[in-house]
Amino acid sequence: MYYPCELEAYLGGKKLLEIKNLKKSFGSNNVLKDISISVEKGEVVSIIGPSGSGKSTFLRCINYLERPEQGSISFAGVNFKAETVKKENIKYMRENTAMVFQQFNLFKEKTAKENIELGLKKVQKKSKEEASRIAEDLLIKVGLEDKRNHYPAHLSGGQQQRVAIARAVSLAPKIILFDEPTSALDPEMVGMVLEVIRKFVEEGQTMIIVSHEMNFVKEISDKVIFMNDGYVVEQGTPEEIFELSKEERTQQFLKRVNNH
C-alpha cells in the first residue's frame, strides 16, 4: 500500500509532534524566543519553569489559541510553517489536541455528563446513545459516576477538574495539553486529579503537562523541559533534569521550588 512519506514516517513510530524554532510576541514583548520540542506517541513531556517564562503561551500556540509568528510544526504527518499557516492547519491542530486548564472551564449550565457529551455530539457528530455511552465510561474512569447529573457549581474543584479531564479524553485527541491542572485546587484534591491523569498515561495517552508538582513530574514524565524567559534552557529525562542538571538556571529554579 502507498503512503505519503510523512505519513509513513508517522506510522513507523517516529515523532508525533515536532515543533522547531517557534516564536511568539505580544507587541514588543518577545514571549517565546525560540522553542523547539518533540513528542513521541505515548510520551509524557512535562514543562517546568518560573512564572512568566511562556509555558502557557507555548501550550496555547500548539492548539492555536494563540498564533505563533514563526516556527515549523509537524504533527502526525502534517507539516506547516507558522508564517504561512492555513485555516485547515489550524482546524487540524484544534481537532487533534485537547487542553485542560487550571480553571477547569466547564460549561456552568451543563451537568458533568453533559459537559463530556457536548463535544462528542457537536464536534464528532456522535449519536446521543454513543455520546452517552462514552461519557458514562469516562465518568466511571474518573470516579464520578454518582455525580453525573451534578452541575459544576455543586462539584468540588477537584471533581470539576476530573470532569474537564474526562471531557478532554472523550474526543480521543492525539495529544492532551495540561496547563497547571492542579494549581487552583485545595491540597487535598490534588492527589485524586493526579491519579486520574496517571490512569490515562497508563492507557498510552500522549500528553504535555505544565506543572509545579515536581514529584509528580519526576515520576510520570518521559521527558522534562525546563523553560526560562522564552527559551528551552534544558531538556532530558527526569533524572537528567532533577539529579544531573548541567545548567545553573535549572538548578536555581529547582532549589527555589524545593524550598517551598
Ligand SMILES: Nc1ncnc2c1ncn2[C@@H]1O[C@H](COP(=O)(O)OP(=O)(O)O)[C@@H](O)[C@H]1O
Ligand atoms: N494575551 C496576552 N497578551 C499580552 N501578553 C501576554 C498574553 N498572554 C501572556 N502574555 C505575557 O507573556 C508572558 C508569558 O506568560 P505565560 O505564557 O502566561 O507564562 P507562564 O505560563 O510560564 O507563567 C508574560 O509576560 C505575560 O504577561
Ligand SMILES: [Mg+2]
Ligand atoms: Mg501559565
